[in-house]
Amino acid sequence: xxxxxxxxxxxxxxxxxxxxxxxxxxxxxxxxxxxxxxxxxxxxxxxxxxxxxxxxxxxxxxxxxxxxxxxxxxxxxxxxxxxxxxxxxxxxxxxxxxxxxxxxxxxxxxxxxxxxxxxxxxxxxxxxxxxxxxxxxxxxxxxxxxxxxxxxxxxxxxxxxxxxxxxxxxxxxxxxxxxxxxxxxxxxxxxxxxxxxxxxxxxxxxxxxxxxxxxxxxxxxxxxxxxxxxxxxxxxxxxxxxxxxxxxxxxxxxxxxxxxxxxxxxxxxxxxxxxxxxxxxxxxxxxxxxxxxxxxxxxxxxxxxxxxxxxx
Amino acid sequence: xxxxxxxxxxxxxxxxxxxxxxxxxxxxxxxxxxxxxxxxxxxxxxxxxxxxxxxxxxxxxxxxxxxxxxxxxxxxxxxxxxxxxxxxxxxxxxxxxxxxxxxxxxxxxxxxxxxxxxxxxxxxxxxxxxxxxxxxxxxxxxxxxxxxxxxxxxxxxxxxxxxxxxxxxxxxxxxxxxxxxxxxxxxxxxxxxxxxxxxxxxxxxxxxxxxxxxxxxxxxxxxxxxxxxxxxxxxxxxxxxxxxxxxxxxxxxxxxxxxxxxxxxxxxxxxxxxxxxxxxxxxxxxxxxxxxxxxxxxxxxxxxxxxxxxxxxxxxxxxxxxxxxxxxxxxxxxxxxxxxxxxxxxxxxxxxxxxxxxxxxxxxxxxxxxxxxxxxxxxxxxxxxxxxxxxxxxxxxxxxxxxxxxxxxxxxxxxxxxxxxxxxxxxxxxxxxxxxxxxxxxxxxxxxxxxxxxxxxxxxxxxxxxxxxxxxxxxxxxxxxxxxxxxxxxxxxxxxxxxxxxxxxxxxxxxxxxxxxxxxxxxx
Numbered sequence: 001x002x003x004x005x006x007x008x009x010x011x012x013x014x015x016x017x018x019x020x021x022x023x024x025x026x027x028x029x030x031x032x033x034x035x036x037x038x039x040x041x042x043x044x045x046x047x048x049x050x051x052x053x054x055x056x057x058x059x060x061x062x063x064x065x066x067x068x069x070x071x072x073x074x075x076x077x078x079x080x081x082x083x084x085x086x087x088x089x090x091x092x093x094x095x096x097x098x099x100x101x102x103x104x105x106x107x108x109x110x111x112x113x114x115x116x117x118x119x120x121x122x123x124x125x126x127x128x129x130x131x132x133x134x135x136x137x138x139x140x141x142x143x144x145x146x147x148x149x150x151x152x153x154x155x156x157x158x159x160x161x162x163x164x165x166x167x168x169x170x171x172x173x174x175x176x177x178x179x180x181x182x183x184x185x186x187x188x189x190x191x192x193x194x195x196x197x198x199x200x201x202x203x204x205x206x207x208x209x210x211x212x213x214x215x216x217x218x219x220x221x222x223x224x225x226x227x228x229x230x231x232x233x234x235x236x237x238x239x240x241x242x243x244x245x246x247x248x249x250x251x252x253x254x255x256x257x258x259x260x261x262x263x264x265x266x267x268x269x270x271x272x273x274x275x276x277x278x279x280x281x282x283x284x285x286x287x288x289x290x291x292x293x294x295x296x297x298x299x300x301x302x303x304x305x306x307x308x309x310x311x312x
Numbered sequence: 313x314x315x316x317x318x319x320x321x322x323x324x325x326x327x328x329x330x331x332x333x334x335x336x337x338x339x340x341x342x343x344x345x346x347x348x349x350x351x352x353x354x355x356x357x358x359x360x361x362x363x364x365x366x367x368x369x370x371x372x373x374x375x376x377x378x379x380x381x382x383x384x385x386x387x388x389x390x391x392x393x394x395x396x397x398x399x400x401x402x403x404x405x406x407x408x409x410x411x412x413x414x415x416x417x418x419x420x421x422x423x424x425x426x427x428x429x430x431x432x433x434x435x436x437x438x439x440x441x442x443x444x445x446x447x448x449x450x451x452x453x454x455x456x457x458x459x460x461x462x463x464x465x466x467x468x469x470x471x472x473x474x475x476x477x478x479x480x481x482x483x484x485x486x487x488x489x490x491x492x493x494x495x496x497x498x499x500x501x502x503x504x505x506x507x508x509x510x511x512x513x514x515x516x517x518x519x520x521x522x523x524x525x526x527x528x529x530x531x532x533x534x535x536x537x538x539x540x541x542x543x544x545x546x547x548x549x550x551x552x553x554x555x556x557x558x559x560x561x562x563x564x565x566x567x568x569x570x571x572x573x574x575x576x577x578x579x580x581x582x583x584x585x586x587x588x589x590x591x592x593x594x595x596x597x598x599x600x601x602x603x604x605x606x607x608x609x610x611x612x613x614x615x616x617x618x619x620x621x622x623x624x625x626x627x628x629x630x631x632x633x634x635x636x637x638x639x640x641x642x643x644x645x646x647x648x649x650x651x652x653x654x655x656x657x658x659x660x661x662x663x664x665x666x667x668x669x670x671x672x673x674x675x676x677x678x679x680x681x682x683x684x685x686x687x688x689x690x691x692x693x694x695x696x697x698x699x700x701x702x703x704x705x706x707x708x709x710x711x712x713x714x715x716x717x718x719x720x721x722x723x724x725x726x727x728x729x730x731x732x733x734x735x736x737x738x739x740x741x742x743x744x745x746x747x748x749x750x751x752x753x754x755x756x757x758x759x760x761x762x763x764x765x766x767x768x769x770x771x772x773x774x775x776x777x778x779x780x781x782x783x784x785x786x787x788x789x790x791x792x793x794x795x796x797x798x799x800x801x802x803x804x805x806x807x808x809x810x811x812x813x814x815x816x817x818x819x820x821x822x823x824x825x826x827x828x829x830x831x832x833x834x835x836x
Binding site: 003004055057104108119120121122123124125126127129130137138140141144145148149152153156189190192193196197199200201203204205207208211235236238239242243245246247248249250251252253254256257258259261262265266269 | 361369498499501504657658659660661662663664666667670671674675677678679681682683685686689690692693694695697698725726729732733735736737739740743744747751772773776777779780781782783784785787788790791792795796799800803835836
């Protein structure tokens with residue numbers, strides 16, 4: 001078995017030269033995401049917005065959405081949406097809370113109207129109080145996660161690394177939310193889990209790179225800082241790509257075979273992995289150029305680089 | 313590097329073996345496990361989203377609990393004041409306190425004494441003009457809330473048990489909530505109906521002199537109350553009754569209730585009182601022969617029969633237009649007892665068996681495909697060392713499943729996603745180690761020292777990157793609910809087990825390979 005080596009020689013990509021493009025692109029994406037969030041909003045699932053969903057499967061082949069819509073309209077319900085879910089015979093019925101009856105009554109009415117021609121695969125009813133609580137817990141968890149990760153990196157490295165890690169993770173999180181707003185993919189509890197995981201995972205390659213920056217800083221005390229960052233990025237590039245690829249493969253498999261329920265989760269994860277890698281290379285590392293970590297003083301008479309033997 | 317201490321070796325092999333052993337039952341159908349030794353029969357329990365079932369989050373209406381406490385306080389105060397012949401006015405319960413005015417302020421000391429007798433923990437405030445305000449203190453309130461929720465859980469459990477639901481789980485959640493999980497229940501309407509009723513039953517005399525018409529237009533005689541019938545016509549109560557406020561006998565003295573058929577073949581409910589209830593019922597019926605009394609359930613009159621003769625035996629029969637089902641339900645509710653306060657459903661998630669099976673299938677397929685892709689990827693990029701990583705990955709999966717099984721964790725669909733995801737992440741550690749080894753080899757190091765440096769130098773990086781994921785996992789577990797928790801458990805567990813497998817198991821494999829084959833160069 002001969003292993004395939006994609007990067008046989010250490011590449012020499014000028015990441016630092018591309019930093020302005022990276023910053024501009026990320027700035028644009030971040031601002032666009034924030035604008036989208038406030039203008040377009042998120043397509044909240046019932047976990048957060050409250051309401052009712054009923055997933056039904058027609059027992060006689062493809063479901064007739066038009067007839068179902070007419071049937072449900074005759075019940076006089078407000079804000080009913082119907083959509084195919086994972087296949088032509090599966091339909092997801094979504095109902096907002098009705099002012100004149102309880103959610104329970106609504107579900108019973110719908111079931112009575114549609115009758116036995118359908119298999120009732122899933123019914124979820126979330127009251128408005130629970131939805132509001134879940135939003136609060138979700139926001140808290142995300143903010144805490146970002147903060148805790150930054151503190152950990154600060155503790156393990158130095159504060160400039162912590163700041164860089166936090167900014168790039170915030171960037172990953174915000175743009176993921178932006179993607180959800182742009183595509184109007186349902187944002188629910190599992191999506192939130194994906195965002196928290198992205199916060200924890202997208203930092204991984206940043207940590208790998210920072211580790212290398214720190215190591216290189218110790219070894220080459222007088223090297224130009226931009227050059228040092230470039231060197232570290234290029235040296236770690238193959239592992240950055242390979243680690244991300246294995247995780248991306250697992251997530252891709254979830255996206256393709258994991259079913260409708262996990263779709264939002266998988267999309268968020270996949271985006272998070274890609275954008276997390278991008279931000280490690282083009283944001284987190286170049287940021288160090290501006291918020292420089294302290295370098296050990298060069299000892300007198302040791303003007304050259306301390307080339308420790310055997311270390312790359 | 314080359315040397316593994318004996319205990320370390322034993323530990324690594326032992327953990328791998330145990331992991332494999334305890335994960336193994338999960339690969340078989342539950343029925344086939346009967347011949348297995350008992351310690352190996354445990355399987356990871358599936359969440360309701362996979363096995364099908366209902367998840368209900370209920371809220372105990374604490375306002376009612378507090379209001380009832382205040383109402384009974386009003387009754388006690390009235391009884392005591394009347395007994396002590398203290399003149400009073402405006403005795404009433406407000407939102408959080410009871411107040412009244414004492415006519416003769418000279419008797420304030422007697423009033424104080426009375427109140428201490430009722431409940432010494434009451435906070436008493438006496439204002440000008442003889443107004444007395446009684447507020448239950450905070451601690452007593454908390455105690456009352458706690459006992460209300462504990463009692464509710466007990467009653468809900470009894471009611472659910474009576475329905476024959478298998479393995480229900482009933483837990484307290486927070487200050488005033490109950491989480492109810494019912495595996496296999498794909499239409500929880502009946503359960504919701506049963507727990508949606510407080511089932512407070514009382515027997516009260518009907519006031520023969522009052523007319524329901526007058527009462528409906530607002531003229532309810534003092535000491536009486538207007539109640540609708542439980543029977544409805546077009547959604548409206550069929551009838552109204554004016555009944556005495558005073559309760560003759562209450563349902564908490566019932567010892568048994570059974571559905572049965574009456575003389576004319578209609579469904580009825582037979583009930584039995586305990587000795588206290590029987591005596592009270594006998595006394596009340598003796599004094600009121602020829603008068604109607606109302607059987608009241610949750611403030612609705614089921615029926616109001618006329619007492620034909622004193623009922624001394626302590627048992628009776630309720631007739632009231634029942635179907636077999638409603639008679640059975642009422643008997644069940646009476647046997648299980650009344651809830652201290654109404655319950656409302658805050659959240660309901662019900663998954664049918666079809667979707668559950670589909671989800672298991674989809675989750676398993678996605679995981680298998682994901683693992684195969686990762687396995688092939690590692691072999692393509694790292695050759696023999698990739699095989700080592702894949703073997704470690706296999707044990708990672710085993711240990712993870714074993715841990716889930718032994719911890720009694722519940723596997724949900726997001727949990728399966730967590731497993732698939734950690735399979736992709738687990739080999740990250742291998743990549744970091746192998747890339748470092750490649751680098752050391754390129755730097756001109758010898759075979760063994762490259763391997764050693766690879767493992768040592770990559771360790772710090774691996775630890776840092778794993779800790780950040782664990783932080784996210786811990787927060788999800790702490791703040792998340794249902795599906796997020798299931799994901800957080802498998803993610804965190806997978807990250808932990810991958811530390812073991814990717815570092816220790818891989819190293820053991822490489823060391824064994826080095827010693828056995830004594831290679832000249834590293835094939836990566």
